[in-house]
Amino acid sequence: VYDGPIPSLLKVNTIPDAPICGGGNLTLTLDGTHREVNYYITKSDFWVGTLQPTSIFPKTSIIPARLCRLALTVNNAAQDPEGFRHVQDMANAEVRSTLPLTDGMLHVRSIALAQKDLVVFEMKAEGSGASVNVRLQADNDNNNFFIIEGVHDDKTVWLRKEHSTHVNVNTAAALRILGGKNVRTTYSDKIEANLSFRVEPGQPATLVFSAKGGKDEYQHLEDAITALDRVDLNTIARLLKEHADWWQNYWLKSWIDITDPAIERYYYGALYVLGCSVDIDSRVAPGLAGAWITHPRPKWGGNYTMNYNGEAPFWSLFSANRGELILPYARFCMDYIPSGRRLAKELKTKGIVMPVMIGPWGVCAHGLNGDALGQKSNATMAALSLIWNYEFYRDRSFLEQYTYPYMSELLDFWEDNLELDDTGRYVIKGAARERDWGDLNPGPTLGSGLSATITQPLLRGSGR
Template sequence: MKPVEWKEKMEKYNGVFQEPPGNVPSDKVVDGPIIGNGDVGVVLSGLPDQQRLWISKVDFWKTKRTYPNGSPCLLGGIDIHIPALADASYYAEQRLNEANVVSTFRGDSTLVTMTTWVSATENALVIELVCEGHAAIPVKVDLWMQPGHESETEFGHDGNVTWGTRKFNGIDLDWPTEGSVAMSCLGSEGNSIELQPGRKAYIIAYVLTNHDVKDYLQESIARVGLIDESRIGSLRSEHDNWWSQFWAKSSIEIGDELLEKFWYGSHYIMACCSRNKAFAPGLFGSWITTDSPAWAGDYHLNYNYQAPWWGVYSSNHIELSEPYDTPLLEYMDNGRRYAEQYLERSGIYYDVGIGPKGFPTVLSTTSASITYENGHLFLGQKSNAALSAVNMLMRYYYSYDLQYASKVAYPFLLEVANFWEHYLKFEGNRYVIYRDAIHEVPTWANSHPNDDWLQEFEDMNPILSLGVIRTVFKGLLDMSKELSLDTERREKWEHILEHISDFPTFERDGKTIFRLTEQGRDWWNDNTLAIQHIWPAGAIGLDSDPKLLEIAKDTITVINRWTDYNGFPTIFTSAARVGYDPEIILRELRRQCVEHSYPNLFIFFGGGGIECCSGVPSAINEMLLQSHEHVIRLFPVWPQETNARFTDLRAVGAFLVSSELSDGNLLYVNINSEKGRTCRIINPWPNREVSVLEADGHQQKEMDWQMSGDIITFHTEAGKCYTLSCKK
């Protein structure tokens, strides 16, 4: 697609604001226009004459122990006062293609346009102001830093640069965090601007912390002092180039602008908050507008932390998952200690919530927590580390990056295996799980009239754990063979896979459906726990036993939880993974996007925040392309009369796939092989003759291939492209 055509296409997906946001500040998801570069996040709020920019950063954490004192915190912001815009109209666009916000304020005799963006390549915030009218407009700019919460703030001036710092460096912290914002109004003395008609004015800020560089304040002052109009032009060129390359990595067209909008919007949000490899975003990304974000804004490991990235792997944006592994690896020493100290097991045992750099965010002083969980909030769950490994396996299977496997994924999975090999009980020719809660056990309570509620500690065979254990041990077997490691352990892993307990079921609403546990909790009305072994765990797919697929579909019907406090990232993709009615999936997905979204393209529910960024991409991707168990299926759960096409979605085996469905006919299949693995694909044209062509420069040659049942198999070479077509 040509650049002009692509820009026109993306304009349809802009976030549009007809009035100022009303949910900023917020302890959860904000509703204002958002921008970011994966490290610095900015959200805009306020009336035209009092615009406020809230500045946060993914590494700006207070690390005081005891829940919920340790969390990401607000750094500061910039206020822009334009008295001439009192009673002006408000309009803003969050433009995905340019990754900026263009605000238009129209008064009686003047029009002011404000364009705001965070450089994709540096921590520079740029605010461009231009007015139309007959007279100059005075503008006053204030830099502020968030006070309180046991922090220290300081302000100063260095020439035309105004700076502010906020510091958490008390003696009771695990580690200090200090941050600075240095700001300058180009061409003006001090922080006042005379905005001349037709002439652009700039406000520049640079944001750094002690985690970026030791002399963060001096560096931010120096960096902002080097920015002039020429440098702004260079930054803008670099910015545009980064985002152009980002959007070129994959695309969809499904004849539904609303769902397309949230598909692209979800990737925009993730690209704006998930690029600092040393610090992953917490529950609410890089738009923190309070010092008390809900649930401490940390990394909640019983799905909330893992969920945001579930769509990036198949969307060919694996680079956005780079920060994901960091806190999990940094917490391994804690996990080993907890497993040994509290459970007398090897391997790793993770709390529900963790933070960066091994920081435990959920330590508790309540009597119940001390009595039952040694002052932690494990909440009865043993599955957190295993569920965290699922994302690593997604990345591995979609990329077959053996260096990543050997350095990151495999060592982590080994520790998970070390735990479960010894935690599982082998009874009656099967492996059984005891004392593993399917849902959070509220040990934060100080007292309770009786201990009946503690029965969840006695949950036997929780369905999520049964699913992730299957996935983890299968992944270990695959990786160990690819890496030629731990041959002597494979027999045990295979034995676990062959003898792990079946998924529990029971009768409900006249159907056989999945039960949450074999003994213990049977059902939970307000959560989609009964299908998370399907997605994200990946233990069931279209190639599973037909009876199992029927149970899965009936479970989704009985759950009827399309609208759910916590289920948005799981229910739709689970439905697609097992072949549920695509018309219902699309209808309900569309409804959620309408009823539970903000103009900034955040989808929100009661729990979590950026976790919802995976809901639309992962569901749509699975409807268009599935590759579960290394077999590519094209448009497997898609209404065949609905035209659709996609470019460079990623399939298991490190394949980039493009295809199009038009008027019920599949027109073409293009497959780019990154690692030269054997390709297996369900025949797109049953009962018709198929050709497989390899592109070699400008030449094409026909490939040999084999057919077994309805699966076409052919060998590939790394870096080469293959086209499947139906012979006439």
């Protein structure tokens, strides 16, 4: 429960200390006061290229980017904020807000629908009703985007936010009001579109937000508008029921009772973040800074750091009986294979080599092939979730599509990098820990244990 103003999230570059919810493809968080609430919406596959001339990698980079925010202003907000609060409901994956009016209350229920590309804001007023204005805003971080906004009809506004460097990523968002009184749409200088309306007591209003697009997508605005055209109040009732059912089934997959409240909060909190931020049908998983992007430079670059941090958030999925959430991770590992082969060839070895940082779609986070910094274990550490998924679920199709092809590349690498020393042991030479070059069997004990990690699943898989 948040019962006071939430400081601006514009300088927060990781998961915010604020109410959050998400449906996988779209996530939502917020800040502000009872007079103005800013809803920040992120799209999971809205990643962009950028230059990092001052970093230790003086090349190009790819990072998750901010999409837009909805600035909701209550024109007849009370002077006294008594009663103002936000409730983050993890069980139902929604945020419920109470905004005091001069004579009454405005209640806003915000839901990023599970595994959909829609966000719903249900509004109900008490007392004299609420006069509301919503501005659709998008920041042009580092002049890295083409942004234009407009009005589609008397109840719908939209924006396009497009990017082209070494990756082309285009997204459009559209916002429509269903219900409400005195509805007006305006925009100025093609950079800020607005909806204004009244919410009367006993006459709820619903805002519906859609976002479409992605890498090499060019029908994004048409698709966003079409998605809204398919939604009416009856449709929303069905979608909200599907959302509630999805989250009920999600929470029933596992639970713990260990009489340790701190660990239990962490367990359920981590599962909530994963459920909110993983789009099962996507080729993109959330990066290192999480799925709620409110800052132009997410912490640690926001991409996938594959010497531990990029893998670790997904390791709990299997013992928690939520293996389906590994699919976007598996896809971005497979998408990386061509780049991994190029880097291996550059380093005069076989198979694949994974640099420290990668992005989605096989794009290295720094330059064409990236830089492994001498760390030979990255690609193998990335394989652990692919192995565990098969070991937990015995899913033959997953084995054939992801685990076996990826592991075959790793076997080629380790056959070329394990050496027999004078004592009869297989060792790894010329590898490194992070910031510690030239070790023998660096970091975790790799050697024969590492080769067994690869070869045993391959042998089991090949027999099937």
